[in-house]
Amino acid sequence: MNKIVTLEEAMSHIKDGMTVMIGGFMAAGTPEKFMDALVEKGVKNLTLIGNDAGWPDRGIGKLLINKQAKKMIASHIGLNPEAGNQMNAGTLEMELVPQGTLAERIRAGGNGLGGLLTPTGVGTIVEEGKQKIEVDGVEYLLEKPLKADIALISASIADKRGNLYFNKATKNFNPLMATAADIVIVGAEKIVEVGEIDPNDVMTPGLFVDYMVEV
Numbered sequence: 001m002n003k004i005v006t007l008e009e010a011m012s013h014i015k016d017g018m019t020v021m022i023g024g025f026m027a028a029g030t031p032e033k034f035m036d037a038l039v040e041k042g043v044k045n046l047t048l049i050g051n052d053a054g055w056p057d058r059g060i061g062k063l064l065i066n067k068q069a070k071k072m073i074a075s076h077i078g079l080n081p082e083a084g085n086q087m088n089a090g091t092l093e094m095e096l097v098p099q100g101t102l103a104e105r106i107r108a109g110g111n112g113l114g115g116l117l118t119p120t121g122v123g124t125i126v127e128e129g130k131q132k133i134e135v136d137g138v139e140y141l142l143e144k145p146l147k148a149d150i151a152l153i154s155a156s157i158a159d160k161r162g163n164l165y166f167n168k169a170t171k172n173f174n175p176l177m178a179t180a181a182d183i184v185i186v187g188a189e190k191i192v193e194v195g196e197i198d199p200n201d202v203m204t205p206g207l208f209v210d211y212m213v214e215v
Contacts (some may be wrong), residue, residue, distance in 0.1 A: 073146065
């Protein structure tokens, strides 16, 4: 199967109302050309899952500025004032999740688990509406897994089978999200022949990747 497609073909899989995971941390490791293409496409009512809300002009922030999301699940939104404005205005449903819990919920989704137990948030607003479970005298919150229809991730290098390498901090949420979506679309800075990535450097195996665009 040829996984290399055009940007237009890749974006054709994203429809109104979908849940979309977007890799990156403060927009580092976010596939910017995918953000621009989604803004141009105008797809709307998305549920976005990402570490943060990006910046007003970078990362996920571009989609929020264009009011294409109905809900955001993230660990913080302080870099993008528009996210807070929409949340306070009631036009964007916001679910704030402790960063480690967010990562583990995505990992649980990718591994087919029913959730995870964490002490983070016990006794705070984070526990509202969640089941508490006691283990050996310690209270934990049951946090449910996160999955998505689409994961949009960025890779530094991909080979033609979809094996991925992420340079430095761009690794962040990208490998986790590649396991937790029905369709995984990669924006690769460089696509090489199979074998050009040392197997020891492969961070996401190609079996997780459905489509790639060289960006």
